[in-house]
Amino acid sequence: xxxxxxxxxxxxxxxxxxxxxxxxxxxxxxxxxxxxxxxxxxxxxxxxxxxxxxxxxxxxxxxxxxxxxxxxxxxxxxxxxxxxxxxxxxxxxxxxxxxxxxxxxxxxxxxxxxxxxxxxxxxxxxxxxxxxxxxxxxxxxxxxxxxxxxxxxxxxxxxxxxxxxxxxxxxxxxxxxxxxxxxxxxxxxxxxxxxxxxxxxxxxxxxxxxxxxxxxxxxxxxxxxxxxxxxxxxxxxxxxxxxxxxxxxxxxxxxxxxxxxxxxxxxxxxxxxxxxxxxxxxxxxxxxxxxxxxxxxxxxxxxxxxxxxxxxxxxxxxxxxxxxxxxxxxxxxxxxxxxxxxxxxxxxxxxxxxxxxxxxxxxxxxxxxxxxxxxxxxxxxxxxxxxxxxxxxxxxxxxxxxxxxxxxxxxxxxxxxxxxxxxxxxxxxxxxxxxxxxxxxxxxxxxxxxxxxxxx
Ligand SMILES: Nc1nc2c(ncn2[C@@H]2O[C@H](COP(=O)(O)OP(=O)(O)O)[C@@H](O)[C@H]2O)c(=O)[nH]1
Ligand SMILES: [Mg+2]
Numbered sequence: 001x002x003x004x005x006x007x008x009x010x011x012x013x014x015x016x017x018x019x020x021x022x023x024x025x026x027x028x029x030x031x032x033x034x035x036x037x038x039x040x041x042x043x044x045x046x047x048x049x050x051x052x053x054x055x056x057x058x059x060x061x062x063x064x065x066x067x068x069x070x071x072x073x074x075x076x077x078x079x080x081x082x083x084x085x086x087x088x089x090x091x092x093x094x095x096x097x098x099x100x101x102x103x104x105x106x107x108x109x110x111x112x113x114x115x116x117x118x119x120x121x122x123x124x125x126x127x128x129x130x131x132x133x134x135x136x137x138x139x140x141x142x143x144x145x146x147x148x149x150x151x152x153x154x155x156x157x158x159x160x161x162x163x164x165x166x167x168x169x170x171x172x173x174x175x176x177x178x179x180x181x182x183x184x185x186x187x188x189x190x191x192x193x194x195x196x197x198x199x200x201x202x203x204x205x206x207x208x209x210x211x212x213x214x215x216x217x218x219x220x221x222x223x224x225x226x227x228x229x230x231x232x233x234x235x236x237x238x239x240x241x242x243x244x245x246x247x248x249x250x251x252x253x254x255x256x257x258x259x260x261x262x263x264x265x266x267x268x269x270x271x272x273x274x275x276x277x278x279x280x281x282x283x284x285x286x287x288x289x290x291x292x293x294x295x296x297x298x299x300x301x302x303x304x305x306x307x308x309x310x311x312x313x314x315x316x317x318x319x320x321x322x323x324x325x326x327x328x329x330x331x332x333x334x335x336x337x338x339x340x341x342x343x344x345x346x347x348x349x350x351x352x353x354x355x356x357x358x359x360x361x362x363x364x365x366x367x368x369x370x371x372x373x374x375x376x377x378x379x380x381x382x383x384x385x386x387x388x389x390x391x392x393x394x395x396x397x398x399x400x401x402x403x404x405x406x407x408x409x410x411x412x413x414x415x416x417x418x419x420x421x422x423x424x425x426x427x428x429x430x431x432x433x434x435x436x437x438x439x440x441x442x443x444x445x446x447x448x449x450x451x452x453x454x455x456x
Contacts, residue, residue, distance in 0.1 A: 001244045001269055005251055006288040008037035009081075013074055013289060022069050027059045034077075042220035042252025043084065044259070051080040078285065084255045085281035089238055089263025091210065093126065098180045099206055102240070103199055103230065104214035106187040109242030111140060113214055113268055114184040115147035116276040117240075121180045122153060129178040131171065132157035133164040133202065134186040144184055151273050154178070164198065165205050183208065191226070196233045203234055211236055212265060216243045220252030227262040238265040241279070245269045254279075322421050324376060324387050324414070371410045378403030387418055 012030045019026050031052045038048045058076045059069060091100075100117065102110045114130050122128040130148050132155065134140035141157035148155035156171045164185070168175075175181055185202065188195040203211065213236045215223050223241070230236050239257050244250045244267045257264050264279040376384065378400050383390060390396055394408075401408040 002041055002248065002250050002288060004248055005037045005041040006290065008033050009077075009288055010290045013077070016070050016073055016077075019070065022059050022073060024060065027056065027073075031055060038251065040248060042249040043255050044221055044252070047084050047255060047259075051077075051084065054080050078289070081285055081288075082281055084258060085285060086254070086258025086261075087263060088280050088282070089265055090278065091212075091238065091265040093121070093180065094209055097176075097178070098210070099183065099208040100180065100210040100212060101183040101185060101202065101206060101208040102212050102214050103185055103234070103236070104187055105191065105226075106189055108187060108214045108216050109240075109268060110134075110187060110214045111143050111147070111184050112271070113240055113242055113266075113276070114144065114182050115151060115153065116268060116273055117266070118148070118153045118180075118182045119151050119273050120276055121182075126180045127178045128153060128180045128182065129175065130155040131168075131175065131181055131183045133167055134184050135162050135164050135167070136186040136188075140184070140186070147273075164202060168202075168205055191229050191233065199234050210238065213239045213262065215239060215241055215253060216247075217241050217250040217253045217267075218243060218247040220247075220249035221256050223253040224256035224260055227257060227260045231260070231262065236262060238263045240264070240266045240268065242268040245275070322418070324379075324384055324418050368410070368413065371404070371406045372414045374404035375400055375406060375411050375414055387415055390415060 012034055015026065015030055016022065034055075035048050035052055038051070039045060055073060055076050058064065058072045061072075064072055102114055102117075104110050111134065118128045118130045130144060130153055132141040132144040134144075141159045144155060145157055147153075156167075156174060158167045158170065161167050161170070183202075183206065186195075186198065211234060213227060213230045215226055219226065223239075227236070227239060239262045241250070241253050241257070241264055250267075254264060254267075266276050267279045267284075268276045383396070383400070390400075390411075397408050397411045401411050404411070
């Protein structure tokens with residue numbers, strides 16, 4: 001059910017959580033992924049735009065400290081998604097008899113849902129009966145009968161009678177014995193005059209306590225129009241979305257219902273009798289995000305963020321000096337993106353020129369990282385604190401390489417990366433304001449030089 005969207009949302013929150021700094025480029029890439037996934041889930045483009053703008057506004061708000069930004073962004077993402085999913089609407093049974101009528105077009109899932117809903121209420125101790133009033137489809141009453149018998153539910157059908165009002169009248173005495181009557185009705189290909197007429201007279205006759213519109217999730221955003229049309233014709237008290245398991249468009253159906261303020265009571269997620277669940281937007285979203293709730297999500301971010309470390313890092317960048325360990329630490333913490341990508345997102349402004357970075361520099365450096373870690377272990381405290389002293393010290397470099405079981409070129413590559421980063425930091429690239437440091441042109445020149453020198 002919306003697996004793809006869930007996956008993208010989880011990746012986006014992970015990216016936010018793992019970022020050292022949420023700079024514009026990282027944000028752009030996250031928003032791009034989100035937009036694509038939401039639109040693929042058939043969420044209305046203007047809703048998607050709104051959501052993106054909200055996130056962008058918060059993320060680029062200068063007044064919010066970098067440290068707090070990730071939490072803000074995650075919270076906004078969560079709240080905005082919740083907003084487009086709509087309010088929770090529960091189907092509460094009333095005292096006295098509940099007459100729940102399911103309406104919808106052909107193949108929407110009415111009959112199947114009548115059985116599921118009947119089972120749902122029967123399991124909760126109610127006296128339930130299913131009533132078949134679909135007189136148009138020859139096999140409709142047989143389908144209901146089979147579903148009821150299979151699941152030991154009471155049912156009332158009359159396969160011969162072609163007037164649904166008559167069936168209701170004939171069974172009136174029998175129906176009185178039950179607390180919950182779930183009524184299956186006939187659909188049409190479209191909501192035409194005949195269907196409207198039939199629903200209206202059923203409404204008068206039965207005076208249902210609930211008139212529920214059943215729509216399949218695969219109609220996506222078209223759910224909006226359908227909900228509006230049905231609501232105009234008869235009073236709809238809520239919606240059930242079926243087949244959430246079999247389409248990627250469920251996001252469209254759900255958000256379309258929220259837009260029309262048609263509360264979604266239930267969603268159904270399979271062919272089996274128990275494949276029905278109350279639609280709780282919060283729980284649904286948590287599941288999509290793969291979290292318990294917003295609080296645990298924020299907790300997760302805090303736990304991977306290491307606030308102290310982040311503060312420390314920011315200080316170092318501001319003071320214009322990054323240590324060897326920082327270089328490795330930062331590169332390491334973004335395994336999924338590869339080493340250099342991480343450094344890119346770490347230094348605001350850097351990614352702006354990413355197109356100009358020589359190829360090869362962006363290669364994943366996993367192997368290199370593990371070598372670097374060994375290298376660090378065979379360095380003295382003095383060397384680690386002041387890598388500059390190694391610069392022209394071939395014997396020292398050879399000693400370190402031997403201790404780490406790597407080549408001297410590996411040691412040199414770490415030193416180069418270290419130097420490069422510090423040069424960049426010093427030159428003001430990491431100030432967060434590119435224009436305040438080097439010009440774009442100067443930066444490109446510098447990168448070119450680095451690229452030639454380094455061949456990562
Ligand atoms: N995968 C899946 N199929 C469903 C679900 N609900 C209904 N269906 C199927 O959708 C088809 C139409 O359902 P039916 O109840 O006969 O629709 P009706 O014409 O509105 O009464 C049937 O093949 C059902 O088995 C669901 O939640 N998941
Ligand atoms: Mg049916």
